[in-house]
Amino acid sequence: xxxxxxxxxxxxxxxxxxxxxxxxxxxxxxxxxxxxxxxxxxxxxxxxxxxxxxxxxxxxxxxxxxxxxxxxxxxxxxxxxxxxxxxxxxxxxxxxxxxxxxxxxxxxxxxxxxxxxxxxxxxxxxxxxxxxxxxxxxxxxxxxxxxxxxxxxxxxxxxxxxxxxxxxxxxxxxxxxxxxxxxxxxxxxxxxxxxxxxxxxxxxxxxxxxxxxxxxxxxxxxxxxxxxxxxxxxxxxxxxxxxxxxxxxxxxxxxxxxxxxxxxxxxxxxxxxxxxxxxxxxxxxxxxxxxxxxxxxxxxxxxxxxxxxxxxxxxxxxxxxxxxxxxxxxxxxxxxxxxx
Amino acid sequence: xxxxxxxxxxxxxxxxxxxxxxxxxxxxxxxxxxxxxxxxxxxxxxxxxxxxxxxxxxxxxxxxxxxxxxxxxxxxxxxxxxxxxxxxxxxxxxxxxxxxxxxxxxxxxxxxxxxxxxxxxxxxxxxxxxxxxxxxxxxxxxxxxxxxxxxxxxxxxxxxxxxxxxxxxxxxxxxxxxxxxxxxxxxxxxxxxxxxxxxxxxxxxxxxxxxxxxxxxxxxxxxxxxxxxxxxxxxxxxxxxxxxxxxxxxxxxxxxxxxxxxxxxxxxxxxxxxxxxxxxxxxxxxxxxxxx
Amino acid sequence: xxxxxxxxxxxxxxxxxxxxxxxxxxxxxxxxxxxxxxxxxxxxxxxxxxxxxxxxxxxxxxxxxxxxxxxxxxxxxxxxxxxxxxxxxxxxxxxxxxxxxxxxxxxxxxxxxxxxxxxxxxxxxxxxxxxxxxxxxxxxxxxxxxxxxxxxxxxxxxxxxxxxxxxxxxxxxxxxxxxxxxxxxxxxxxxxxxxxxxxxxxxxxxxxxxxxxxxxxxxxxxxxxxxxxxxxxxxxx
Ligand SMILES: Nc1ncnc2c1ncn2[C@@H]1O[C@H](COP(=O)(O)OP(=O)(O)OP(=O)(O)O)[C@@H](O)[C@H]1O
Ligand SMILES: [Mg+2]
Numbered sequence: 001x002x003x004x005x006x007x008x009x010x011x012x013x014x015x016x017x018x019x020x021x022x023x024x025x026x027x028x029x030x031x032x033x034x035x036x037x038x039x040x041x042x043x044x045x046x047x048x049x050x051x052x053x054x055x056x057x058x059x060x061x062x063x064x065x066x067x068x069x070x071x072x073x074x075x076x077x078x079x080x081x082x083x084x085x086x087x088x089x090x091x092x093x094x095x096x097x098x099x100x101x102x103x104x105x106x107x108x109x110x111x112x113x114x115x116x117x118x119x120x121x122x123x124x125x126x127x128x129x130x131x132x133x134x135x136x137x138x139x140x141x142x143x144x145x146x147x148x149x150x151x152x153x154x155x156x157x158x159x160x161x162x163x164x165x166x167x168x169x170x171x172x173x174x175x176x177x178x179x180x181x182x183x184x185x186x187x188x189x190x191x192x193x194x195x196x197x198x199x200x201x202x203x204x205x206x207x208x209x210x211x212x213x214x215x216x217x218x219x220x221x222x223x224x225x226x227x228x229x230x231x232x233x234x235x236x237x238x239x240x241x242x243x244x245x246x247x248x249x250x251x252x253x254x255x256x257x258x259x260x261x262x263x264x265x266x267x268x269x270x271x272x273x274x275x276x277x278x279x280x281x282x283x284x285x286x287x288x289x290x291x292x293x294x295x296x297x298x299x300x301x302x303x304x305x306x307x308x309x310x311x312x313x314x315x316x317x318x319x320x321x322x323x324x325x326x327x328x329x330x331x332x333x334x335x336x337x338x339x340x
Numbered sequence: 341x342x343x344x345x346x347x348x349x350x351x352x353x354x355x356x357x358x359x360x361x362x363x364x365x366x367x368x369x370x371x372x373x374x375x376x377x378x379x380x381x382x383x384x385x386x387x388x389x390x391x392x393x394x395x396x397x398x399x400x401x402x403x404x405x406x407x408x409x410x411x412x413x414x415x416x417x418x419x420x421x422x423x424x425x426x427x428x429x430x431x432x433x434x435x436x437x438x439x440x441x442x443x444x445x446x447x448x449x450x451x452x453x454x455x456x457x458x459x460x461x462x463x464x465x466x467x468x469x470x471x472x473x474x475x476x477x478x479x480x481x482x483x484x485x486x487x488x489x490x491x492x493x494x495x496x497x498x499x500x501x502x503x504x505x506x507x508x509x510x511x512x513x514x515x516x517x518x519x520x521x522x523x524x525x526x527x528x529x530x531x532x533x534x535x536x537x538x539x540x541x542x543x544x545x546x547x548x549x550x551x552x553x554x555x556x557x558x559x560x561x562x563x564x565x566x567x568x569x570x571x572x573x574x575x576x577x578x579x580x581x582x583x584x585x586x587x588x589x590x591x592x593x594x595x596x597x598x599x600x601x602x603x604x605x606x607x608x609x610x611x612x613x614x615x616x617x618x619x620x621x622x623x624x625x626x627x628x629x630x631x632x
Numbered sequence: 633x634x635x636x637x638x639x640x641x642x643x644x645x646x647x648x649x650x651x652x653x654x655x656x657x658x659x660x661x662x663x664x665x666x667x668x669x670x671x672x673x674x675x676x677x678x679x680x681x682x683x684x685x686x687x688x689x690x691x692x693x694x695x696x697x698x699x700x701x702x703x704x705x706x707x708x709x710x711x712x713x714x715x716x717x718x719x720x721x722x723x724x725x726x727x728x729x730x731x732x733x734x735x736x737x738x739x740x741x742x743x744x745x746x747x748x749x750x751x752x753x754x755x756x757x758x759x760x761x762x763x764x765x766x767x768x769x770x771x772x773x774x775x776x777x778x779x780x781x782x783x784x785x786x787x788x789x790x791x792x793x794x795x796x797x798x799x800x801x802x803x804x805x806x807x808x809x810x811x812x813x814x815x816x817x818x819x820x821x822x823x824x825x826x827x828x829x830x831x832x833x834x835x836x837x838x839x840x841x842x843x844x845x846x847x848x849x850x851x852x853x854x855x856x857x858x859x860x861x862x863x864x865x866x867x868x869x
Contacts, residue, residue, distance in 0.1 A: 065432070073435075121617045125375055128435075129568055130613045136561065137606030144603075264439055271436045304447025311440035312422060319429035501732075501740060508722050508733050515720035518683070519781070520708035520737035 033185055037178040047289055049181045049249045052188045053242050054285035058269045059195050059278055060238025066276030067199055068231035069211030071124070074131030076262030077138040078108045078236040080253075082243025084142065087157040087253040088150055097159075097166050097248050101187065104244035105237045112236020116229035135263040139255035156254025159247050166248050180249050187245060191238055195278055198234065207231050239266075272314055274323020283322040287314070346474060347590045353479040355586020357548065360486045360541035361556070361563030362570065362578035363493065364534050369572045370510050371530020372423070374434055375564055378441035380556030382418070383538030385445050386411040387546050387555070388453050390539070391460055400463045407543065408536045415535025419528040427524070449553040460546035482544045486579060489540060493575050506530060558605060562589070565612045571625020581623065585612070635693075636661040636789055636821045637682070642690035644674075644681040651677045653845040654690070659789065659838075664815055664822040666832040666853060669842035675825040676717050678842070679791045682823075683707045683714045695788060709737045713782035717793040719774050721781075723767025727758055730766050730777055734784025744784070751780035754810050772803045779807065783814065790814075792824040796831065804828070808835055833857040 033052075037045045061075050085104040089095040095103075115134065122130055142151050151157065160166060165176035172179065198204050206227045209217040218224055247253050265288050273284025295306035318325040364383065368376045376382075390407035394400070422441065426433055464481030468474075475483075497503040509516040509526040516523050541563075542556065549555055562585050570581025592607040616622070635658040642655040651674045659665040667675050681688035684704040692700040699707050708714070713734075722730050731751060735744045752759035755776040761769060766777060775795060782790055795811070796804040808831055814820050815835075826832035833839055833853045841849040841862070849862060856862055 071432075118613065118617045121620060122613075124431075125572070126568065126616050126620055128375070129564055129609075130616065132561070133606065133609030133613055136609060137603075140603050140606050267432070268436055268439060271432045275430065275432055301451045302447050304443040305451070306447075308440035308443035308447070311436060311443070315426055315429065315433050315437055315440070319426055319433050501736065504725075504729060504732060505736055507725065508729075508736075511722050511724045512720065514685070515716070515722060516733075517685075517704040518708060518714050518716060518720060519733045519785070520705050521733075522705050 030189065034182070037181050042175070042177050045177050045181050046249070049177075049184050050246070051282075051285045051289045052181070052184045053245045053249060054266070054269055054288060055281040056184075056188050056191055056245065057239045057242035057266050058273060058281035058284050059192060060235045060240075060242065061266055061270045062273075062275065062278055062281060063195060063198065063207075063238065064231050064235035065270060066274075066278075067204060067211065068207040068228060068235075070119070070228065070231060071128045072131040072235070072263075073128050073260070073267060074134035074138075074263050075235070075239045075266050076258050076260060076264075077134045078112055078239040079243035079246070079262060079266070080138050080142065080255075080258035081111055082108050082240030083247040083253045083258070084151060084157070084243075085240070086244035086247040087159045090159050090247075091157055091161060092150065098169075098183075101241055101244050105241045108240025108243075109233045109237040111240075113229050113233030115236070116232025119232060120225055120228055132260065132263070135260035139259055142255040142258070152254075154255060156252060156257075159251045159253065165251075184245050184249065187241065191241065192278065192281075195238065199278070203227065203230065268311065270321075272311075272318075272321055274321030274326070277321070277323025277326070280321055280323040343594070344591075347594050348587055349474040351587035351590030352583060353475060353483070353586070354590065355566075355583035356479060356483040356486055357541070357545050357559060357582075358562040358566045358585050359579040359582025360482070360489070360544055361538070361559055362566035362582040363486070363489055363575055364537040364541055365560075365563050365567040366572060366575050366578040367493070367530060367534035367537055369567070370506065371527050371534065372434070373510070374431065375438075376441075376534070377435065377438040377560075378445060379534065379538055380560030380563075381442050381445035381449070381553075382411075382415065382535050383542040383560075384551075384553060384556045385449055386414070386535065386539030387460070387542030387551055388449055390543050391458060391546070391551055392453075394461070404463070404543065408539050411539035412532040412536040415538075416528050416532035418535075419531035423531070424524060424528070427527075446553050453553070455553055457550040457552045460543075460551050462547040463543070478547055482548075485540065485544060489537060490575055490579050493537075497575075502529070561605070561609070562586075565609060567622075569612050569615055569622055571622030574622070574624040577622055577624030634661055635659060636695055637823065638691075638693040639682070640691040640693075642678065642681055642688060642692065644677055644686055644688040646677075646686070651845050652681060652688070655842070655845070655847055657840050657847060657850065659821050659823050662815070662819045662821055663838065664811075664824060664836045666829075666836035666839040667823060667825045667842060668829050668832065668839060672844075673842045674845040675842055676793055677845075679714060679716075679793055679823070679825060682791060683712055685714075708785070711785065711788035712791065713785045713787035713789070714791040715778045715782050715793060715795065717797075719778040721766045721769070721774050721777055723765065725766055726763050727766050727769065727777060728762045730781055731758075731784050734781035735786075737785065747784055747786070751783055754783075754813075755780055772799045775799060775803075775807065779810070786818075787820055790820055790822045790824075792822060792826075794825055794827060796826060796828045804831065811835060830857070 036048060057075065057079055061072060064070050064072055082104040085107050086097060086100040089100040089103065090097050119127055119130060143154055145153065166180055168174050168176055168179040174182070206217070206222045209220070209222055210224055210227055214224060269281070269284030269288045271284070272287045273280025273282070291310050292303065292307055295310065296303040298306050320327070361383070364379060365375060368379060386407055389410055390403050393403040393406060398406070418441070422437060426437060462478040462481070464477045466477065468476050469480045497507055505516070505521045506526045506529065508519070509521050509523045513523045545559060546555065549559070563582065566582030566585045567578040568581070569584060570577030570579065572578070588611055589604050589607070593604045596607065637659040639658065640656050642652055643650065644652040655678060657665070667678060669675050677686065680686045682692060684702055684707050688700060690700060691698065694707070694710060694712065697710065699710065722733065725733070728748065731748050732744065735747065738744065757773055758776055758780060761773060766774065769777060779795065795807055799807070811822065812835055815822060824832055824836065833856060836853040839851065839853045839856050840847050849856065
């Protein structure tokens with residue numbers, strides 16, 4: 001099977017020792033993230049929640065682009081579908097918000113899978129355009145008068161309109177904002193674990209084989225159509241769950257929160273984090289959450305330009321994103337230690 | 341039937357806008373084999389320059405060459421400064437650079453000229469072409485100029501050495517270097533020409549839609565759609581594609597009940613995606629045979 | 633005879649893999665030098681290194697000028713025509729456009745059209761196919777086109793990478809005859825890489841044998857051709 005620089009080695013190697021440097025880093029990171037809301041202010045916790053949500057969405061995008069080599073400029077659409085699913089279920093049907101996540105994921109999976117079918121015939125620019133069209137179309141569909149009784153039209157839907165906040169389960173003595181953060185974190189950790197397992201599985205290897213060399217993959221009997229659409233579906237699933245979490249965290253959905261700009265932002269997060277490197281999602285998400293604020297602080301009128309400038313800087317310094325930078329760094333250290 | 345004809349004509353007129361933008365898209369595609377998402381903003385920036393020159397009291401016939409010339413130089417410089425250093429980075433990094441350029445131009449325009457809409461007078465005068473004509477003077481002028489640019493481009497690529505060199509550089513950069521062509525210079529030239537054509541498009545479009553920093557947002561999309569529909573490698577295809585998009589958009593808005601104003605864009609894009617699924621290389625495009 | 637191309641200590645790598653390990657050789661002005669060696673010895677890489685298609689170290693002097701720091705297009709502009717492995721035709725352009733491209737670095741008013749006709753004189757087949765897309769030419773026709781395109785530069789030095797590759801013996805003969813003519817009439821120097829050693833040695837005055845990135849044998853083409861042991865152990869005929 002064709003190899004990939006990023007993952008195939010991990011996928012095929014012999015059993016590793018239980019404690020690896022990687023696991024220690026993850027553990028420390030997790031502890032840090034769990035502890036974080038207890039040492040910070042409400043608004044920062046909300047921003048960190050958003051960061052985690054974006055990170056999940058970016059992982060979804062990475063499954064498609066990094067692992068399977070397909071483009072999408074329209075993942076905001078899946079995010080929107082996930083968000084609306086949760087909003088409608090919570091508000092109109094009175095379903096517990098936690099139970100809406102799997103439903104949102106499933107609906108997005110089906111949606112993504114179906115979208116992946118025509119996308120099979122397109123690649124490169126054409127796929128970019130088709131997905132972009134999806135991103136553009138989504139807010140307009142959400143505004144359609146025929147489904148206004150569900151979507152609330154332009155006004156959107158206020159989530160938790162009665163209780164005002166998502167309910168904290170088991171009577172835990174937590175602020176709802178902090179609980180939302182922790183809930184997002186747990187879901188995120190689970191999805192990250194899931195994504196890694198998908199990548200390491202047969203399915204993941206087939207997807208990477210298609211990315212690296214479609215013709216060779218086909219000649220090895222990989223069902224290209226199946227895996228490409230599957231990649232679309234899985235990717236949409238992750239991004240859809242992120243959207244669902246955003247409905248819970250923001251407590252409001254409206255068509256104009258899901259314009260094509262959202263899709264673009266996700267793509268930026270993907271590239272900044274590193275295409276094909278799942279943990280990069282956190283770094284990419286941090287970039288898209290914090291850098292615009294930072295740019296705003298530097299210059300109100302020119303914040304867009306400052307943001308653009310930072311973006312260019314990142315691409316210059318790390319054309320392969322944070323993941324590429326890390327790989328280069330690790331490679332250099334290894335070479336230094338190993339004396340070439 | 342009358343309504344139908346009228347819709348076709350008015351679709352044709354809007355199609356002229358898209359066709360013009362599509363030409364600029366084809367030009368940049370020829371240079372970098374990619375779509376530049378900042379192209380609309382760059383064209384709008386050029387239009388603002390023209391507007392500013394007009395506001396300073398320069399006559400139209402001086403403003404147009406000036407704005408086009410400045411845009412050419414601007415596009416050339418943007419390529420040299422921003423794009424060249426990451427020429428060989430992965431495609432997604434390019435897309436991100438385009439997004440960055442988009443943000444920079446958009447925000448700079450808002451900063452310099454603010455976000456209020458500005459009327460721009462037409463260079464062709466106001467009113468219908470003749471008594472009872474379906475096309476206005478401006479629309480006629482716009483379509484004629486688009487056709488003129490198309491012919492110019494065709495002649496440039498067909499008959500000039502630089503045009504041939506640009507085609508060679510696009511077709512096979514490695515071999516182009518081996519015959520002594522400065523490939524990276526050709527890329528910059530392509531950016532320059534694309535932004536010059538973008539300037540023409542912007543100046544033609546502004547009198548129709550009013551000038552403001554987001555003027556080109558959806559127009560660029562239609563331009564992409566037109567170019568992709570017609571075939572990204574063919575200027576003629578792009579122009580035809582632009583017109584088709586305009587007409588389809590208008591007819592869909594009129595005859596499909598749910599569509600109305602809001603859904604025109606998604607419907608047009610949807611149709612394009614359908615066409616592409618059936619014929620991925622576009623109507624007049626060259627199928628690129630990939631060897632593995 | 634002085635050298636038109638002088639190479640000293642040429643090294644080149646692909647990533648971590650070093651392919652050329654310090655080559656020294658030269659091409660005499662107006663002469664033909666053959667570069668022989670097994671598959672993967674580094675012949676193609678040597679030609680690429682000369683005209684800057686890959687990063688290289690060492691001294692390369694062309695016509696009295698150091699060129700190891702120049703980019704490909706600048707080396708070409710000095711009068712080095714490289715006919716690469718795989719021919720490098722512009723498949724989507726016509727035959728004639730390909731020829732015009734060969735003269736891209738020459739001033740516009742010079743007699744380019746006359747040179748095109750001269751090339752058609754060498755290769756009448758190309759004239760018949762002048763408006764055909766080059767990608768649809770047969771392999772042999774494309775090889776003719778590649779050589780013709782190189783001639784359009786009016787080069788001082790031609791770098792030929794396996795001009796006989798994939799061609800019928802008759803065509804190979806024809807192409808080598810034309811190369812001999814070009815050498816004689818226009819005084820073009822050549823560095824030629826060939827698997828068909830006997831043919832290359834017939835055309836060449838001097839030859840080098842490369843093995844895994846180093847030169848192992850150097851000498852008069854005639855001497856090498858007649859050296860039984862070299863023939864048996866390296867050239868295999
Ligand atoms: N682009 C490349 N990337 C990595 N390694 C390469 C590349 N091109 C060539 N090589 C390696 O460099 C070595 C020399 O290759 P080169 O093409 O110069 O050989 P050659 O002498 O021309 O062989 P042949 O007679 O088969 O054409 C080979 O081992 C080859 O695998
Ligand atoms: Mg070779």
